[in-house]
Amino acid sequence: MREKREQVRIIYIGRQWWTALACLCLAAVMFYVVNYPAAVGASAAARQLPIYCVQRDQKLVSISFDAAWGNEDTQQLIDILEQYSVKATFFVVGDWVDKYPESVKALHDAGHEVMNHSNTHAHYPQLSADQVAADLNACNDKIEAVTGVRPTLVRLPYGDYDDNSINAVRSTGMEPIQWDVDSLDWKDLSAGEITRRVTSKVQPGSIVLFHNAALHTPEALPGIIQTLLQEGYTFVPISQIILTGDYTIDHTGRQCPAKGDAA
Numbered sequence: 001m002r003e004k005r006e007q008v009r010i011i012y013i014g015r016q017w018w019t020a021l022a023c024l025c026l027a028a029v030m031f032y033v034v035n036y037p038a039a040v041g042a043s044a045a046a047r048q049l050p051i052y053c054v055q056r057d058q059k060l061v062s063i064s065f066d067a068a069w070g071n072e073d074t075q076q077l078i079d080i081l082e083q084y085s086v087k088a089t090f091f092v093v094g095d096w097v098d099k100y101p102e103s104v105k106a107l108h109d110a111g112h113e114v115m116n117h118s119n120t121h122a123h124y125p126q127l128s129a130d131q132v133a134a135d136l137n138a139c140n141d142k143i144e145a146v147t148g149v150r151p152t153l154v155r156l157p158y159g160d161y162d163d164n165s166i167n168a169v170r171s172t173g174m175e176p177i178q179w180d181v182d183s184l185d186w187k188d189l190s191a192g193e194i195t196r197r198v199t200s201k202v203q204p205g206s207i208v209l210f211h212n213a214a215l216h217t218p219e220a221l222p223g224i225i226q227t228l229l230q231e232g233y234t235f236v237p238i239s240q241i242i243l244t245g246d247y248t249i250d251h252t253g254r255q256c257p258a259k260g261d262a263a
Contacts, residue, residue, distance in 0.1 A: 048166035050156065050176035052253030054241050056205035061228060062238045063208045064089040064179065066155060067096050067103075068121050070213030074103045077212060077221070078110045084225045088112050089238040090212070091155040091177075094119035094139035101146050108147040113237040116140055116154040116174065124156050124165035132168035153177050153238060177238055178253060179207045185214035194220035199227045205254075207238060 054060075065077065067090055081088055090107050092114060097104050107114050118124070119139040124132050136154060144150040154174050156165065161176065169176045181201045183194050194216060198208055210217050225235070246258035 047251075048163040048170075049249050049251075049253045050161060050166060050169075050178045051207075051242055051249060051255045052178045053180035053203075053207055053255070054205035054243060055254055055256040056241065059204045059231070059233045060236055060241050061202055061204070061206050061208065061233045062089060062236055062241045063210060064091060064155070064177075064238060065210045065212050066090075066117055067092045067212045068117060068157075069096070071096075071100045071103055072213050073218050074100070074212050075106065076218045078106060078112070080218060080221050080225075081112070082110060084222070084229070084235075086225055086235040087237050088235070089115055089153070089177075091115050091117035091153075092139075092143065093117045093121050093157075094142045095121070097139070097142040097146060104143065104146045108149070113153075113239055114143055114147050114149070114151065115177075115238070116143065116151040118154070118157045121157040123158060123160050124168075125160055125162040127165070127168075129164055129168035129171065132165055133172050136169065136172055136174060175242065177207065177242075179209035180253070181206050181208040183208065183210050183214075183217070183220075185217045185220070186211050188215045191216040191219035191223070195223045195227070198224050202228060202233070204233075205241065207241070 063086070065088060067074070090112055092104060092107075096117075104114055116136060116139045119135045119142075122135060124135075127135065140151050152174055153176075154169055155177050156169075159178060166176055180203075181198055183189075183198050185194050189197070198220075202208065210221075228235070243255055243257055248256050248258065250256055
């Protein structure tokens, strides 16, 4: 009988221990669930982001071209944009400026923005802050020597960045620019596919990515411009679509005016 009472006692104590352990685990889970959103928010707020698009009430859109290698269609792009009185932003690599200074001057003379796309198209996350700054300045020097205007915007090579590279860019007084609409023209999509991709994704404040020397971009560009003009959009260079003064950049990379300011 005594042995039976001891067994009951052991079972009772065991159940108490498991109950206490279960309560402890439950408390830990609840603590994690309650605090997780705050932790994520703090992490997102701390992350350094370039500008992907802009919060705009007006139907403004910017189209941009990255120029790193070929030069087969630069003049054709200039002619198409001129036909529709559209001004765009061209991000050019320093090495491209060395090879095609006449095209850089032609872009500038046509009224387009010529901005920085790095000097050698290196992966910036692999560089130190000093190396990023030196690379940017080397490209800026080349562009300024041809156009007389020093760039204020940069598109990071490959769209590749980390906190260090974004901080390094902004330490030079420049603003890093990404995109929210990718034409994927570098994949040699057909003109129709490029047109559908871009026109279906553009919204007020969008920044569209194209490439010079892409196979079907000159063929697609007129239809894209015509469609967006018919939808009431106005094309402006990126320096005119981004906000000045006080602003924030949300977790998606959208540049937003400070509270109380109009966009």
